[in-house]
Amino acid sequence: MSAFWLVLISVTAGTLISSVLACLPGLHIYNVMGALVLGILALEGTAHPIPPDVYLPAFTGMIVGWSMLNTIPAVLLGTPDESAMFTVLPGQKYLMAGRGFEGTMITAVGGLAGAFFLVCVMAPLAPRYLPVSQQVLKGHMHWVLWVIITFMLMSEWPKGGNRGPAGWAKFYDAWKTLLAGLATFVLAGLLGFILLTRSPVNHEVAFQNIMPAFVGLFAIPWCLLNMISAADVPPQRSAKSLAINGDVILRSVWSGGLGGGIAAYFPVVTGGVGGMLAGHATAQRDERIFIMGQGVSKFIYYVGAFMLMFVPGLNLTRGGGAWMVKALYTPMGAADYYLVLGSIAVAAGLSYLMMEPLTKLTLRFIDRFNYRHVSTVALGIILAMVYAVTGWVGLFIAAVATGIGLLPVLFGSRRLNCLGILLLPIACNMSGFGETITGWLGLT
Amino acid sequence: MTEKPQALPGHETQSDEMNCPNCGRFVGAVTKCPYCGSKVEKRMSLVAIRWAAVLLATVGLFLLFLMAKHREIPVVKLGEVKATMNFAQIRVDGVAESDARTFRSGGGMGFNFSDGTGTIMVFISQKQAQEMQEKNLVPKAGDKVNFAGGLNISDDKSSMRLLSVDEFHLTRAPAATMRLADITTDMKGSSVTIEGKVMDLFPPPADSKRPYALKLQDASGEQTINFWQTEYDQIANKDVLVGAYVRARVSVASYQDKLQLKLASGLDLEILDGPPAADAYATPAQKAAATYRKQAAPAPRDFSRGRSVASTSLSVSAVTPALKGQTVRVRGRVDSVRPPREGTKQPFAVVLRDGDATLRATYWSNADAVIPVKPTPGALFEMEGVVEVYKDQPQLQVESGYKVKLVDDTPASAPAVDMSKAVPVASITAAEIGQTRVVKGVLGAPRALRGGVAYALTDDTGTIDLILWESIVPAEVLNALGEGASVAATGDVGEYEGKLQIKAAAGYSAMVIP
Numbered sequence: 001m002s003a004f005w006l007v008l009i010s011v012t013a014g015t016l017i018s019s020v021l022a023c024l025p026g027l028h029i030y031n032v033m034g035a036l037v038l039g040i041l042a043l044e045g046t047a048h049p050i051p052p053d054v055y056l057p058a059f060t061g062m063i064v065g066w067s068m069l070n071t072i073p074a075v076l077l078g079t080p081d082e083s084a085m086f087t088v089l090p091g092q093k094y095l096m097a098g099r100g101f102e103g104t105m106i107t108a109v110g111g112l113a114g115a116f117f118l119v120c121v122m123a124p125l126a127p128r129y130l131p132v133s134q135q136v137l138k139g140h141m142h143w144v145l146w147v148i149i150t151f152m153l154m155s156e157w158p159k160g161g162n163r164g165p166a167g168w169a170k171f172y173d174a175w176k177t178l179l180a181g182l183a184t185f186v187l188a189g190l191l192g193f194i195l196l197t198r199s200p201v202n203h204e205v206a207f208q209n210i211m212p213a214f215v216g217l218f219a220i221p222w223c224l225l226n227m228i229s230a231a232d233v234p235p236q237r238s239a240k241s242l243a244i245n246g247d248v249i250l251r252s253v254w255s256g257g258l259g260g261g262i263a264a265y266f267p268v269v270t271g272g273v274g275g276m277l278a279g280h281a282t283a284q285r286d287e288r289i290f291i292m293g294q295g296v297s298k299f300i301y302y303v304g305a306f307m308l309m310f311v312p313g314l315n316l317t318r319g320g321g322a323w324m325v326k327a328l329y330t331p332m333g334a335a336d337y338y339l340v341l342g343s344i345a346v347a348a349g350l351s352y353l354m355m356e357p358l359t360k361l362t363l364r365f366i367d368r369f370n371y372r373h374v375s376t377v378a379l380g381i382i383l384a385m386v387y388a389v390t391g392w393v394g395l396f397i398a399a400v401a402t403g404i405g406l407l408p409v410l411f412g413s414r415r416l417n418c419l420g421i422l423l424l425p426i427a428c429n430m431s432g433f434g435e436t437i438t439g440w441l442g443l444t
Numbered sequence: 445m446t447e448k449p450q451a452l453p454g455h456e457t458q459s460d461e462m463n464c465p466n467c468g469r470f471v472g473a474v475t476k477c478p479y480c481g482s483k484v485e486k487r488m489s490l491v492a493i494r495w496a497a498v499l500l501a502t503v504g505l506f507l508l509f510l511m512a513k514h515r516e517i518p519v520v521k522l523g524e525v526k527a528t529m530n531f532a533q534i535r536v537d538g539v540a541e542s543d544a545r546t547f548r549s550g551g552g553m554g555f556n557f558s559d560g561t562g563t564i565m566v567f568i569s570q571k572q573a574q575e576m577q578e579k580n581l582v583p584k585a586g587d588k589v590n591f592a593g594g595l596n597i598s599d600d601k602s603s604m605r606l607l608s609v610d611e612f613h614l615t616r617a618p619a620a621t622m623r624l625a626d627i628t629t630d631m632k633g634s635s636v637t638i639e640g641k642v643m644d645l646f647p648p649p650a651d652s653k654r655p656y657a658l659k660l661q662d663a664s665g666e667q668t669i670n671f672w673q674t675e676y677d678q679i680a681n682k683d684v685l686v687g688a689y690v691r692a693r694v695s696v697a698s699y700q701d702k703l704q705l706k707l708a709s710g711l712d713l714e715i716l717d718g719p720p721a722a723d724a725y726a727t728p729a730q731k732a733a734a735t736y737r738k739q740a741a742p743a744p745r746d747f748s749r750g751r752s753v754a755s756t757s758l759s760v761s762a763v764t765p766a767l768k769g770q771t772v773r774v775r776g777r778v779d780s781v782r783p784p785r786e787g788t789k790q791p792f793a794v795v796l797r798d799g800d801a802t803l804r805a806t807y808w809s810n811a812d813a814v815i816p817v818k819p820t821p822g823a824l825f826e827m828e829g830v831v832e833v834y835k836d837q838p839q840l841q842v843e844s845g846y847k848v849k850l851v852d853d854t855p856a857s858a859p860a861v862d863m864s865k866a867v868p869v870a871s872i873t874a875a876e877i878g879q880t881r882v883v884k885g886v887l888g889a890p891r892a893l894r895g896g897v898a899y900a901l902t903d904d905t906g907t908i909d910l911i912l913w914e915s916i917v918p919a920e921v922l923n924a925l926g927e928g929a930s931v932a933a934t935g936d937v938g939e940y941e942g943k944l945q946i947k948a949a950a951g952y953s954a955m956v957i958p
Contacts (some may be wrong), residue, residue: 037528083580086843096470137726157477159478187501190509191505192504196531197512198509198512198513198515198517198533198607199512199531199533200511200512203518203520203532203534204528204529205528205530206529206531206533207527207528207529207532209531224493323530326598327527327528327530327597327598396504396508397508399500400500400505402497402499403497403499403502403504404495404505406494406497406500406501407497407498407501410493410494410497411494412476432569434573435571435572439608441509441513443512443513444607444608444611
């Protein structure tokens, strides 16, 4: 079989598989890719090794498909990953108004626009300009991270303390959510220091060190909350057209592209943080732009970060997908870059086409099954996956992380603060005093 | 009885506690309505889970911390490392395959490690590197090491990052005591212990990236030990290094096919109280060889090497009464030397001159006894001592003979280049390669070389390249030259890429002529 057909079949298979998996609430594609990496490594040296021409396009398709279709559980089932947390509020509004289908499709259009932006605008410019910008910026990443952390913490506003007599009670009411946010950030940061310095996870599967913590911080709290206090989803209706136009799309690409670009390029900064920064920077007020922009941002964050690894002359490893592939393969020049770009384009088109039928299927599923039961099943799948990869230790880490992940949800602060798990230790390490802190903690 | 507010459109199907009792909007899990600020009563389960979350987060994190802290890091063979172990913290046991080297950027260090089943690069952060230098834990080739580190695995190259200096255990490889003449490039990569007398110490010229060079001499010969500023700073009592007997553990290496001895840590150099024991040889054969070699007279010391010492000291004229009580290093030509009169306890008095300025330096007989090369009129000397004031004039009280150092034994009045032997540039041919010639002419634009500088020297008959190496031509000579200067220079005729050149001889081989 020629390389062309091999790549095409691989990317199609990867996209289709991830499109279906993306509809399962709480399941992250990186967890699935991690399991596949294990399989590929096991086959290395045997009579049937998996060649890079198969797994590279397949992984690309999986990341593209997941970043596009993960909107479905995020909007319809209320189980977003951290990069989609901004989509949830306006997305939930659409859902509660019976327009969940429209909400997901607007986000999907955003994803498609992101694919065009990435392949047609970013990809031709990247090999020329990104290596230069990397040379300029690489010595400044630490203070950029601190600025982002400072902005993230300071831009959270008090949500109480407006009424009642002055005094400690009013002060506490005003500061309750802010304190919960700060506590979440610090606790998540401490968890990050522990896991990045002396992870209790078995060294044989250390490449999934952080996975139980991420599952605990983001996926499990949503499942638990849904099980305890799930809202009943009103009847949903599908639509034949979307209330968007070229202006909305362009403005979404502007805000989402900026947010996703920041998240993809800067280390540790995720789609949620990038989206927050871009939201403040571009100040787009239209709800449709907000939702579509998150589609663009999410696509560029996940897919763009993976693409950076293949940019000739740059070879920047960003995002969990790239780190996993790095263990298998070292990109070699323009051929690999075109392979990945082609795979992105094909996968983006395919996954967009999958969006409509899978959204309708999910809506029918929600209609038929109790939302609480769906969340319970999702929680079961997540816990089984954590146990399968990391064992009891992983479940323990996930339990602790769940405690931290529940704080912002229950106290009304931002879930972004959970990203302290990476932001705090990495910023400290990049600034040169991470070892001092781990020394104080007795970890080193 | 209060009337239950009606839920807003689209919110009718929610349970009561999901909607605000005041405005009827959906508020989810929060206890205060974000729209109107009203308190939203929750069932006990939601309040309980809130505090359960706080408890789980804090107690669980503490338990996880204890678990991580007390967990034994697994010992893994490098040959068993798999891609799925990326980011794992593992312990390894093996030997350092190379000396740890400091990176030019970032200040960290790295060395190659092997445990017999595989090899990996180990990175050490700047902070850890400093701590390791202080504790003399910097690994050298052949040392046994055991440490914990984080794995970073990629398809093309894998590495480890040291986790903690406290968990870095090092056992120095035994280093045989060798005579300098017995060390050859065949021993490259090994560590040896050498002993001898420090004949001279050459700091790197200002603004150069060259290392320190320490000339060590034992009964068998002479060798140079190279090290950097960091190692120099670590040497104890370095002020009395020149002329002292030392023992050093060095790594054998080669640079441009020449033997090189490298001092990896200043703590590996120990100043001895006196000459080392003569029979400190590793094998009887070495001892026999040493006995044989002792029949040959040691090579006379070449004082011209001192000319390359960079001038970091004060000039004579810069020493003023205002410096009273301060320790300074002064450089000047010896104007006169007056030993103490017999039967008195007077000090030695040396007058240093620099142009019209003079400075009287004094030291006692016990200091004079250890001065390797005694001051003689006309020679350039460097002395370090405390400034004192006598009759409003500054004097230098030198307290150690080791701090009286010859810089240049060529009298200032002596011409450095004999211009009477100058030949026309055009007359130099390829047949004269290797022969010494003197040329006179005007310098063109300088061209930087790695470790030197090249000028096009032009006279009435032609142009030839004049090559001056930093390692053999004093910095003051190099600094005096420049584009457009008329100079006379002496050196061997050489050839490079088909072009003839004059390679300036060691020492004061070029001078500006009026």
